[in-house]
Amino acid sequence: MSDAAARLTRLGLTLPNPPPPGGNYLPFRRVGSLLYLPGTISSRNGELVYQGKVGAELTIEQGYEAAKLCTLNLLACVHAATGSLDSVKQVVSVNGYVNCVAGFADSPKVINGASDLLVALYGEAGRHVRAAIGVAGLPLNAAVEVQMLVELN
Numbered sequence: 001m002s003d004a005a006a007r008l009t010r011l012g013l014t015l016p017n018p019p020p021p022g023g024n025y026l027p028f029r030r031v032g033s034l035l036y037l038p039g040t041i042s043s044r045n046g047e048l049v050y051q052g053k054v055g056a057e058l059t060i061e062q063g064y065e066a067a068k069l070c071t072l073n074l075l076a077c078v079h080a081a082t083g084s085l086d087s088v089k090q091v092v093s094v095n096g097y098v099n100c101v102a103g104f105a106d107s108p109k110v111i112n113g114a115s116d117l118l119v120a121l122y123g124e125a126g127r128h129v130r131a132a133i134g135v136a137g138l139p140l141n142a143a144v145e146v147q148m149l150v151e152l153n
Helices: 003-010 060-082 107-126
Strands: 029-031 034-041 088-099 129-135 144-152
Touching: 003 107, 034 060, 034 088, 060 088, 060 107, 060 144, 088 107, 107 129, 107 144
Parallel strands: 088 129
Antiparallel strands: 029 034, 034 144, 088 144
16 A cells, blocks of 8 residues: 555545546646646545535535545546556645635635645645635536646656
């Protein structure tokens, strides 16, 4: 078991199957040492787990868990692309989108679910630049969508 996979297990988490693209796009694109990952919603093995608007049907804590699940899906794509979570040299950026009610000001608290997981998994190499944006809707009425860029070893 790789170091990152062992840390994931210690966190009580397992990688899901990588989600298939929901449209005409790739599940990842490698350009030199950079691995671009698409926006991924909070599904687990093909089933949407968190659906609805944060601030209405869902709490900030549920949104946080949705962002964490999105990130697990992205890590599954990293594993599919490279064969190991240890191939990540550093996480460069995370863009998080929160399906929320108008005026919702806590998108950063929701997207912390992604950021906290990455830092717990990779330490300083998991720190990244980020956007946390509230939106009026997401595909399949998903609560959260996360997109990521990583640099590979």
